[in-house]
Amino acid sequence: MFDLETVGYLTSEQGGAALADIAALPLTDRVADISAVRARYGLRAPALVETTLLRRKAAAKLVDAGGWLFTDEAxxxxxxxxxxxxxxxxxxxxxxxxxxxxxxxxxxxxxxxxxxxxxxxxxxxxxxxxxxxxxxxxxxxxxxxxxxxxxxxxxxxxxxxxxxxxxxxxxxxxxxxxxxxxxxxxxxxxxxxxxxxxxxxxxxxxxxxxxxxxxxxxxxxxxxxxxxxxxxxxxxxxxxxxxxxxxQLTDAEPDDCGVGPAGRWIVDPDGAVVRAGLVRHYAARHGLWQLDPDIAYLSGDQLPPGVRGFEVLDQLAFSEKRLRQALLGFDVGVLEILVRGVDVDPDALRRRLKLTGTQGCSVVITRIGTGSAARACAFVCRASR
Missing domain, CATH: 3.40.50.150 (Vaccinia Virus protein VP39)
Structure with a gap:
């Protein structure tokens, strides 16, 4: 769609005026809107519409790029x-x-x-x-x-x-x-x-x-x-x-955090911390501990500043029957499910639970222990925000 000649047109005074004209269109009805643009701008229509749509898409990612030119892949x-x-x-x-x-x-x-x-x-x-x-x-x-x-x-x-x-x-x-x-x-x-x-x-x-x-x-x-x-x-x-x-957190920092049962809060560390292998370092910095040495969930009695956490209301050995009974007791109808170390599909589990209550809730499902001592646990929680 984009070649040097087309980019030359889009960066010209004529192309700029056409883009300003099309920017006022909703472009929600692609067939009707593109037909209208084609009727006015002929073969230039696809590039004009694509540029307008890409600029709108870019707004969520780039600052001050409203007048930029893009290809979709770029x-x-x-x-x-x-x-x-x-x-x-x-x-x-x-x-x-x-x-x-x-x-x-x-x-x-x-x-x-x-x-x-x-x-x-x-x-x-x-x-x-x-x-x-x-x-x-x-x-x-x-x-x-x-x-x-x-x-x-x-x-x-x-x-x-x-x-x-x-x-x-x-x-x-x-x-x-x-x-x-x-x-x-x-x-x-x-x-x-x-x-x-x-x-x-x-x-x-x-x-x-x-x-x-x-x-x-x-x-x-x-x-x-x-x-x-x-x-x-x-x-x-x-x-x-x-x-x-x-x-910022680096592997040059201390990683001496302990392992223990859940405290008041469960913390799911930022994905960058997990991906970088710095979960223990993050825990040590913020006074947290691990629920299991091989699982990224952390716990503590206080939340790190600005971090979304999950206040533990109940803990149980995981089974769908036990979990549903616990959630009924909290009148839960809207459920957020977080899972690590256990083979559970959150969306499928949510459908099977068939909750009809009025309250929102979060459940953290995780494996604790290894080998024959491993067990799946569910923590019924209230999210901090």
Whole structure:
């Protein structure tokens, strides 16, 4: 849909006026609305409608990008503004080259903090979009990320992890492949954005030895960021960054937390903490303990500041019959179910319980113990918010 000629039109005065016109349409009735746009703008209609819809979609992810241009795949992989700004702060004062700059989201944050910044990409359409999006404030050029064009810069790479709308899970299938990126920039200061589900254990075999940072925003783990040795903090191999709370945690901190029965509260740690393997470190920092040494649920008598927790009202050996009886006693009709370590489908369980009460409630179902001593427990709780 998007080619250089189309981008040229969209960035022209005529295209800008057309986009402003279409922005006033609801575009909820795709057939009727697109027909109306086609009647007025002819063959330009698909690109105009797609750009309008992508701008609306981008509003939840990017700040001040209302006039930007996107492709659907580029927007899917674009770094959320808060995440890009966090990374840019870590690179404050450095000369930075974004070697896979795409439509310019990372460059937009880096231009504020970096001593100098340049972007490059192989896709000429995305480069032209980046020039428009950044209003020419950052130099961009066409180049292969695997053919270095800068020296003495920090290199940022964000390999594509989608093809034809499908995710790629093996980092050797990224574009460019992660092992190739690591090999080409070995010995350079390098930052690589990866999917949060990447196999950390395999990174060493691919040539990475540095810090892995897991970043969460609005309750979702957004990415795993690889920081090469020269950029990693001393003694840190794993980091969890919780942007919503302005909290960071690393594996250089103490992890001496205990294991014990549930206290007043159960805490389900942020996904970045869990994914980074820092559950014990988080517990030690906040005076919590584990319910089981192999399960991520924590407990304590006080909640960490700003954290949503679950106040324990009742505890029982898990069975659907026992759980339903307990919930009937609390007049529960709306139920949130959290599960770890037990083979339970929350949605299917909720349907089978057939609750008809008037109160809201949360249930935490988890395994406690191992081997023959393992047992499934259910905690009936009231969420703090």
């Amino acid at each position: 927007l899917q992989q674009a770094t959320a503004t808060a995440v890009a700004e966090h990374r840019a702060q870590r690179l404050s004062g450095r000369d930075v080259h974004d070697a896979t700059c795409s439509i310019g989201t990372e460059l937009g944050a880096l231009r504020v903090t970096a001593a100098s910044v340049v972007g490059s990409d192989l896709d000429p359409v995305r480069l032209k979009m980046a020039q428009h999006n950044l209003a020419g404030t950052v130099a961009v050029c066409r180049a292969d990320a695997l053919a270095p064009i800068t020296r003495d810069t920090v290199v940022i790479a964000d390999p594509a992890r989608r093809s034809g709308g499908r995710r790629r899970f093996d980092p050797r299938d990224y574009t460019p492949a992660l092992d190739d990126v690591l090999a080409v920039y070995r010995g350079r200061d390098l930052v690589v954005k990866c999917a949060p589900g990447i196999d950390f254990g395999a990174l060493g075999a691919l040539g990475f030895h540095g810090e892995i940072e897991l970043t969460s925003l609005q309750g979702s783990v957004r990415e795993a960021c690889l920081w090469s040795g020269g950029l990693a903090h001393a003694g840190v191999a794993r980091r969890a960054t919780l942007l919503d709370r302005g909290e």
